[in-house]
Amino acid sequence: MNGKTRNTKQHILDIGYQLVLTKGFTGMGLSELLKSADVPKGSFYHYFASKEQFGAVLVEQYFARHLAAMQQIFAQPNLSNYDRLLQYWQKWLQHNSADCPHGRCLVVKLASEVADLSEAMRQAFLVGTEQIISTLTGALEQGQRCGEYQLSDTRHCAEVLYNLWLGASLLVKIRLDDSSLQHALQATAQLLGKQH
Structure with missing residues (x-):
């Protein structure tokens, strides 16, 4: 090309x-x-062969960018694993706040709209969300190995956190304020509270 x-x-x-x-x-x-x-x-x-294929490529590209941003945060050498994870969620809050006119999370914006209409787009969302959860799981496992926190199941914790933040981002659109994201940040900090 x-x-x-x-x-x-x-x-x-x-x-x-x-x-x-x-x-x-x-x-x-x-x-x-x-x-x-x-x-x-x-x-x-x-x-693009169709609008549907365009949509699938759009979703794939969104996740590629999101994952690259995650990797950049999680690769910072001067932060603890705990602080890297909280920084990721703080950035999520900034990019999905009520001040962003249309929000930035394509999963919140489109997943329920297109999942029943386009199998190609549903699959793109499935692959992308799985990659995010797997990346979060890896970050949690790294923190666990360093003794920063104790989690019985890092994969389960990653899913719970991702679900929490997706739900909080959806509530921003309904409430037109950031209270749900602030609550999600507090709950995340409590869940990942460092072991002393």
């Missing part, structure tokens, strides 16, 4: 991401996407 091709495809994905955050997947018309991206219909179908 040459530079121009990659740039055009990425431009369509970037514009689509912003539209999806605002309008949802079904609410974003293809003609609106093409007009906003200033590309002809043929260009879209050159890169």
Whole structure:
């Protein structure tokens, strides 16, 4: 793929991401996407076989970016494992707060909307959420090995935390405030409370 091709495809994905955050997947018309991206219909179908395939690629790219950001946080050498995990959740809070006009979590925005409509997108969400939970599990195991906390089941804890934060992010959209995220941060700190 040459530079121009990659740039055009990425431009369509970037514009689509912003539209999806605002309008949802079904609410974003293809003609609106093409007009906003200033590309002809043929260009879209050159890169994507369908709107559904475009959606699956959008979801995959979202998770790739999210996972890269997680890895960057968890690789910081001067922080304890506990502090790295709390930093990850603090960043989650910042990016999903009521101050963000449409929120940033694509799982909260789209998963319930598209899971019944598109198997390809449901699978992309399934793979991506599993990768996040596995990455969290690895971070918890590392902290456990260092003796920072005692957890009977790191995988279970990772799932509980991810579920907690997804639910809290959804409540932000309903309540239009950050109280649920603040409660999630407190519950996370308590759950991961360092052993002394």
